[in-house]
Every structure is written in structure tokens, then in C-alpha cells.
Amino acid sequence: MSKLVEEFNEYRTKMNEVILSKDNLVMKRLWNLDTNTYEEGALDKKTKEMLGLVASMVLRCDDCIKYHLGKNHELGVTTKEVYEIFAVANIVGGTIVVPHTRRAAEYWEALEENGSAK
Template sequence: MTDLIDDFGAYREKMNEKILGSNNKVLKRIYSIDTLAYQEGALPVATKEMLGLVSSMVLRCDDCIKYHLEKCYEQGISNEEIFEVFSIANLVGGTIVIPHTRRAVEYWEALNEKTATNIHP
């Protein structure tokens, strides 16, 4: 399952380099605003990442879901917290979010598995 994480990360990095390498001012500014929005502020980073995850699930963007799951994982969000996030996303987004929740659970498990594998080789 770690291939799921590694493949996503490699693809994202490769494509972001191409996009930012285009030197398009608008795209660079959008990327910059996105980075700035998720920095520590009145809301902690963890809260912002959970909000990003709910929004991504409701908008049904699997790439965004994976990104925010990784960030939530880095912020130490627990399994219980992540499933509450999933529940809010499904409440707001409706049953059409269920397939995205399935993939989100798969990715969350992969993140946990990768860490467990790295700790206990």
C-alpha cells in the first residue's frame, strides 16, 4: 500500500514542477495563496487541514483528499478524529461522498501502514 503514497507524491511533485516551471504569474500566486492559507494563524494548522479535508471530500477531489490526509497525518490527527471528519464530510456532501470516503480510508490506512513499517522494519 505504500506504493499508493509514493506514486501520488512522485506524480504530484513532477506535475507541480512543470506547472510552476511555466512561470505563469497567476498559477504561482494561486499556489502561494494556498500555501499561506494553511499556515498557523487564528486557527491551528491541524484544524485548517481538517477543514481542507472536509471541503475536498464534499467537492469529491481525490487528489486533494490524499493531500489533506497526509497533512492531517503529519499533524497527528488520530483515527477517531479522522473518522469524525469523514462523518462531517458525508453529512454535508451526502451519500455521493461515500466512494471518496472508501478511498480516503484506504489512503489513511496506507499512511498508518507506511509509518508502522518504517518504525518496525
């Protein structure tokens, strides 16, 4: 697995465990709501993850972008589709999104390079 992908996943897992171990009901509910939002519904998981990626890019959250890129990769989104997602995010968010697109492209390349699904 790419070092970039591995480091992100390890840190995210470690800190999520720390946060959830504090047994805060609101935080647990937030995590649960987030998980349930991306479950199959009127929209399929793939579409929801694509939407999550656009929103994360427009909001300029690099951790969120990496997370949703990983999920999109797991769900079989193609590189061609990812770059269309990037295009939508840049049109909606403007040129301020370009630096995040660069980092997103780097992370996508790392996912593709290793066939990583996380």
C-alpha cells in the same frame, strides 16, 4: 512507503514542478495563496487541514483528499479524528461522498501502515 502513497506524492511533485516551471504569475500566486491559507493564524494548522479535508471530500476531489490526509497525518491527527472528519463530510455532502470516503479510508490505511508523513 506504501506504493499508493509513493505514487501519489511522486506524481504530484513532478506535475507541480512542470506547472510552476512555466513561470505563470497567476499560477504562482495561486500556489502561494494556497500555502499561506494553511499557515498558523486564528486557527491552528491542524484545524485548517481538517477543514481542508472536509471541503475536499464534499467537493469530491480525490487528489485533494489524499493531499489533506497526508497533511493531517503529518500533524498527528488520529484515526478516530479522521473518521469523525469523514462523518462530517458525509453529512454535509451526502451519500455521493461515500465512494470518496472509501478511497480516503484506503489512503489513510496506507499512511498509517507505513508511518508515512507525506
